[in-house]
Amino acid sequence: MAEARSELPGSAALALLGPAPGAPCCPHGPALLFVKTSQGKEDGRRFYACSACRDRKDCNFFQWEDEKVSETRLAAREEYNRSHQPFFTHRQNVDRYKNFVLLPLSKRRFCQECQQLLLPAEWKKHSDHQFLCDITTAQLKSPSQLLYPLENKKTNAQYLFADRSCQFLLNLLIDLGFRRVLSVGTPRLHEMIQSKASQEEEFNVRSLLLDIDFRYSQFYTEDEFCHYNMFNHHFFGGEAACETCRKFLCEENGERVIMVTDPPFGGLVEALASSFKKLMAMWRETEKEEMPMFWIFPYFFESRILDFFPSFSMMDYQVDYDNHALYKHGKTGRRQSPVRIFTNLTPSMIVLPEEEGYRFCTVCQRYVSSGNQHCEICNSCTSKDGRRWKHCALCKKCVKPSWFHCNNCNCCTLQKHSCEKTDTGCFVCGKAGHKRSACPSLSRSRAKCIFHFILISMLLFLLYRPDKKKGQKIRKRIKMGICKRLAMKHAIFSKRKVKNKKKRT
Template sequence: MSDEHGVECLWGDVKNHPQCPHGPTLLFGRYINGELEKFYACSACRHRKLCRFYLKYEQKLSKFQKNAWEKEKKQLVQRCPHQKLYIRFNKIKAESVINRCYCHNCEKLILNSEKDKHIDHEVIENLTDHQMHHPTELLKPLDNAKKEAQYLFSKKSTKDIVNMLLKLGAKQVLCIGTPRIHEYITEYHIDEMSSLLLDLDGRFHNFFGPLDYCWYNLFNNHFFNKDAVDVFKDFITQNEGKNTYLICDPPFGGRVEPISYTLKTISDLHKKLNKINDDNFSLKIMFIFPYFMEHIMREKSNPPSVIGGLRDLKMSDYKVDYDNHPLFMSNKQSKKQGSPVRIFTNISLKLLELPASDGYKFCKDCEKWVSSENKHCKRCKECTSKDGRTYKHCKICKRCVKPTWKHCETCKRCLLEKHKCGQIPNIVGKCFKCNKFGHTGKECPNSSSIEATNETSVKKDKIVKKRKAENELKISSTKRGKIEHSKKLVKKKVFVTNKKKVSKLEKIKNSNKKNKRKLYI
């Protein structure tokens, strides 16, 4: 029997990885009998039935396999000819409301006269202008949790987030998996800011033009159409890249590591193309994620030595609501604490103004906007609540804890009142700090020593980089000295040879003068 311990997604560039129809694959690692077994698998689909690509690390695809996957890739792209579909959109939009239809089975817009070809299909008739420009209210949300399950922002959250962007002075908004934000900006604020939607849902080809929407895979930063890459680059270089914001609502079941790498890649490209050295003009990120998955984001997003990605984002108190998810809503039927989804961002929380009409307030001590139930703790010197309840301070633990927790003298920490003392949770996975089994990074007993080693390694890296830079300067200076010395030698040689030539000419002239005198005599 093989002992399996979960799957890791290995951080790194995917350009040279083998490709499936959804772009470059990701490199995963699975521990079997204590050994790490690496393999490549699809980045978009988290189940082999949806995309059957699988290749062991250091193995190569045969010519037949390469051709087969390339064929599947072309077939997928050919299903969505963006230019033709957008021309058809404008053609159907020009028709009267009675003639406009959409087929859910075929996933395309049709005319009323074409309904005969869709007899057994689910067809929506009499499409209004509002529906044509708001496909998220027309299309059925995808519900496959193993690929691209869609949860759409509520109208209130959409409006609140766009208002935050307006107050921040956003001019370009890159919407990754946030079609509701894109729709709202294009409807109400088209004169104030521009928007570009990047999404894996190919159905949007029917409603948005090539300059407004790109078919995109977040997990490997892959654009399905080559022309979309130029559209994306043109967008992030508008206004010299200033006041550009990225808002991303990822599938919560997806791997955090590749998302972090993608956001770092986009941020670095934004800096490179716009030649930005000042952090004030760098790409601002708003990442939507549940607060209870923050530790996963911190531990797995990227190595400690790597700057950027998700690790450096800070959590705001704003609760993001969804229309079609019972747990991610702030109403009476859902949780009392409201939606657990928050905005993680590199924007200063002092500048991210939250709606005061919903009870959000500004904490002068923390210098940030917080929720109504979040009270400032004088001992912790911060607003400590995360889950929508008011936390209480434990003097023994020297930190704030949830109100339902109580300090246990046996376990020597705060826990729920009804718990089994000394019980260690049955953790199958592996700690991402010490690479050992049986506990998570949060409960790692060696975290302090690991953090110290990480700090020393970072310091060593800095010292090595400085030494390399100094050596390069020395080498360059010695090279310059040699070049200047060689130039001087060349000049001397030229001067000597010129002197010799002059002396020879003078001798010839003198001899000619003597000969003339002799002839004259």
């Protein structure tokens, strides 16, 4: 995997080195290897961190690469990882589902707190929990509507496709001739395919869901769902689950296959790209071409995705979600959904609905949004966000309509911005060469604050110490001192009053 850097505040930079052989594991599978480098230093110290969680609050796994871990700590880590695994295995969940569907409607219950289908023998354990009753077959066929969506932006981020987008994607896949869909983190699309396949005899599209949310194992068999971490290409079910995926991709029955993925938008693009290439490599064991793919992601990640997949192009179609306040189709300006489809298919093949305002550009040979006007200078439909962009002669490219060219920055940006080339001084002392956090004056003022805090603490301790007699003496001295100061101030004030009266007379 190619090294990818992301700048951190200050002089440090964080680089993702990717999966490493023999990497330690956390509950989310093998950790990823990172390196933190400081300015002026070529080599930084390497460390392992959780692949799925970028926030230490979600998973606090951390280990230096050269750190020697004791046997006791390794045993404790294994026990911790084991304790954080699901209570039931996938096979047990499949058996439980078979027993659940045989129950009469009045005995079908779903625990909302545990997010679990309940059999009658388990009701007593969940008696103080909230649960849904009379679970219908239609609800079982739509688990994404039954389960609470996990909305951690950096880990799960289950923003589920709206019916409009889901139906469009499915119709597009059928029109393009795909009959097998590898659904990586797209449960709503998977369940729509599964539901149609069970209801319509002529419907011949199949789907395999790869997802980190193990709750879906309650509703799908091992041939329909694999517990999978897309950040480190880890199959929690081991080699058997990996073989299920390989078999699904490499079936030689003439059916075309495509991968559709909708990763968490806060995830590392580098890690995702590495996993997707490994899934593509499974398919390429029997094929010579690049595996067709739809990567659904915000348009502002375009350059990062093209770094890893140069053959991809971005479509103008706005993907919207049911449970996201902003990512909705039909809104205007900056409130439009920024989520797009990146694909390695020929752009002219992706037909977008004209009734929603999309049109075909004969020059670009692709469908674009109504506001995306063709620029004669750039010779392209340049808008990314659905609005009409304007061409800047100085930047030699089209920019957002709200941007203006800044002579200091020598580029187009927002009108109210901080110029990069303006040598602004420190907010504390006004001097250049350092920031507020590193200001010497700030450190001196902090030292004064600490000194005053200690002094006040000592006084309070002396005032309210257990020794009553000494405490009373100290209080009397302090009171006498305060009285003396007040008397002196009063005398000075009185003298000034007398002088002022004499001057007036």
